[in-house]
Amino acid sequence: MFKKIIFLSAVFFAFSVFAGAKEGLYIRYNIETETDSMPIRGVADYYYQGGDFLAVIHAGDNLMGSVMYLEKDGQKYSLFPKEKTYVETKEFSANPMMFLPQSEGEFVTTGIKKKILGYKCDIFTKETKTTTTHLCLGQKLYANWGAVVQKMGQTEGSHPPKGFPMEIVTINKSSKKQTTVTMTGIRQKDFGKRFEILKDYKKKEGADVQKRSTEMIQSMPQSTPINQNQLDQMEKLTKEMEKKYKP
DSSP: HHHHHHHHHHHHHHHHHHHTTEEEEEEEEEEEEEESOOEEEEOOOOOOOTEEHHHEEEEETTTOOEEEEEEETTTEEEEEETTTTTEEESSSOOEEEEEEEEEEESSSEEEEEEETTTTTEEEEEEOOOSSEEEEEEEEHHEEEEEEEHHHHHOOOTOOOOOOEEEEEEEETTOOOEEEEEEEEEEEEOOOOGGGOOOOTTTEEEHHHHHHHHHHHHHHSSSOOOOOOHHHHHHHHHHHHHHHHHHO
């Protein structure tokens, strides 16, 4: 009888591990940036399973449209759904922090906790001369799915504490306007079929990325409020993309 119990336990354990290996994680973030006119809204969807990673980011119709970042079997790609093209890349940054202005300084704990979608997170704050940033990090999600955060990559100048990003709020001290990135969806299931480049996508060389970035900026609606600092940041981003996306 005792041997039978051990055998059944072993079978159950093996089945659990096997089933868990087939499960991936899906996360959705809603993005909203306040402007002088209408707020700019976007969505970022992340999929992870067995080391493969996919980020689908739509930053709003009056910004740069949609872009996808894929890592499959260790190879990284940037995909552009509008024109159905892709490039091989050495690295990419699909971190939710990319939607916030980069600044120096360290995050400090506030001791405040909150719940988002039933998961607890700890609030950290960073103050600069121009902005206040509140960052809510989940430790339970990070303990189970820290690999997802690693796959997202880091943004330049950003060094947050360890944890799973669940909410990020940056407030401009001068205009009082804020950018908010909030986790609004989470699900576990088999996402294996999502980590593929569709057959109708055509491969482009790395040099084409700079051209496409310039075209996207030029095609932005004239009604979009934009200042010289934003233009300088876009130019810097374009040059970084040209370096990063060379195969």
